[in-house]
Amino acid sequence: MTELTAQNLSFAYQTTPLFSGINFHLKSGQIHCILGPNGVGKSTLLNCLAGAYQPTDGQIKLDQHALTSLTPTQRARKIAYVPQMSSERTPVSFSLRDYVLLGRAPYLGLLAAPSKKDIAKADQLLDRFGLSERADNSYSAVSGGQQQLASIVRALLQEPALIIFDEPTSALDVANQVRVLKLIRQLAHAGYGIVLTTHDPNQALLLNDQVSTLAQNGQWHSGTAAELLTSDHLSQVYQLPLRVLELPDSHQKTCIVDQTTFTTI
Ligand SMILES: Nc1ncnc2c1ncn2[C@@H]1O[C@H](COP(=O)(O)OP(=O)(O)OP(=O)(O)O)[C@@H](O)[C@H]1O
Numbered sequence: 176m177t178e179l180t181a182q183n184l185s186f187a188y189q190t191t192p193l194f195s196g197i198n199f200h201l202k203s204g205q206i207h208c209i210l211g212p213n214g215v216g217k218s219t220l221l222n223c224l225a226g227a228y229q230p231t232d233g234q235i236k237l238d239q240h241a242l243t244s245l246t247p248t249q250r251a252r253k254i255a256y257v258p259q260m261s262s263e264r265t266p267v268s269f270s271l272r273d274y275v276l277l278g279r280a281p282y283l284g285l286l287a288a289p290s291k292k293d294i295a296k297a298d299q300l301l302d303r304f305g306l307s308e309r310a311d312n313s314y315s316a317v318s319g320g321q322q323q324l325a326s327i328v329r330a331l332l333q334e335p336a337l338i339i340f341d342e343p344t345s346a347l348d349v350a351n352q353v354r355v356l357k358l359i360r361q362l363a364h365a366g367y368g369i370v371l372t373t374h375d376p377n378q379a380l381l382l383n384d385q386v387s388t389l390a391q392n393g394q395w396h397s398g399t400a401a402e403l404l405t406s407d408h409l410s411q412v413y414q415l416p417l418r419v420l421e422l423p424d425s426h427q428k429t430c431i432v433d434q435t436t437f438t439t440i
Pocket residue numbers: 188193211212213214215216217218219220
């Protein structure tokens with residue numbers, strides 16, 4: 176069992192805090208979905224939880240250890256971070272296979288190459304995500320969605336206990352979105368702890384586990400999906416009238432923008 180705990184977390188890029196007093200908890204087997212409007216600080220919070228940013232105040236612990244007391248390699252063996260996709264194309268000369276194999280770096284010596292076993296695992300995962308035919312292509316030459324899937328493969332090769340996903344489905348078509356959400360569910364069942372951000376409350380409804388919302392002025396709420404994914408709370412978070420409905424033929428819930436709201440905006 177691995178646990179990531181943040182207590183009384185604050186962060187400021189300059190003087191004004193982006194958020195403060197945030198408490199967060201994730202353990203193996205859980206999916207924690209973070210929702211909130213653009214620019215409120217979700218990615219910044221994920222960077223703090225991954226150990227990439229130093230919070231202004233508060234403490235983050237990975238099991239019993241302060242996150243800051245761990246070396247980058249120790250952290251990377253426990254936490255994988257899948258960053259938000261950039262719309263900019265960074266020229267990268269190596270192949271898609273070599274890109275995903277970067278996930279093995281925390282287990283390799285300074286100049287060591289990945290083993291045959293590592294390469295076989297990489298190829299197996301690339302195949303699972305429909306990327307086999309692209310394995311030898313340059314990373315820069317594949318589509319944004321394929322790059323996003325490759326970044327997930329890279330995180331899996333890292334064999335962490337916890338995975339932090341920043342908008343993992345932002346570049347994906349609806350079938351691949353569902354594939355990634357199903358993968359997240361499977362990973363949680365297999366014992367991984369998962370935290371992700373999404374702009375789609377319906378994804379949080381589908382995942383149906385832990386939820387936090389970060390709204391304007393750093394307002395933070397945590398609870399279960401049933402507790403937080405309500406019409407009132409989501410409307411407050413997004414400052415937009417939203418309705419969470421239970422579909423008549425099942426217990427599935429869906430979040431919609433009311434047509435009447437749409438026509439009066
Ligand atoms: N390196 C930086 N220096 C200064 N300000 C930054 C930096 N990175 C982000 N910000 C600002 O901090 C705020 C929060 O950014 P962040 O990317 O964490 O938000 P977000 O909730 O993830 O947004 P989105 O949903 O649009 O991805 C924004 O106003 C952003 O402009």
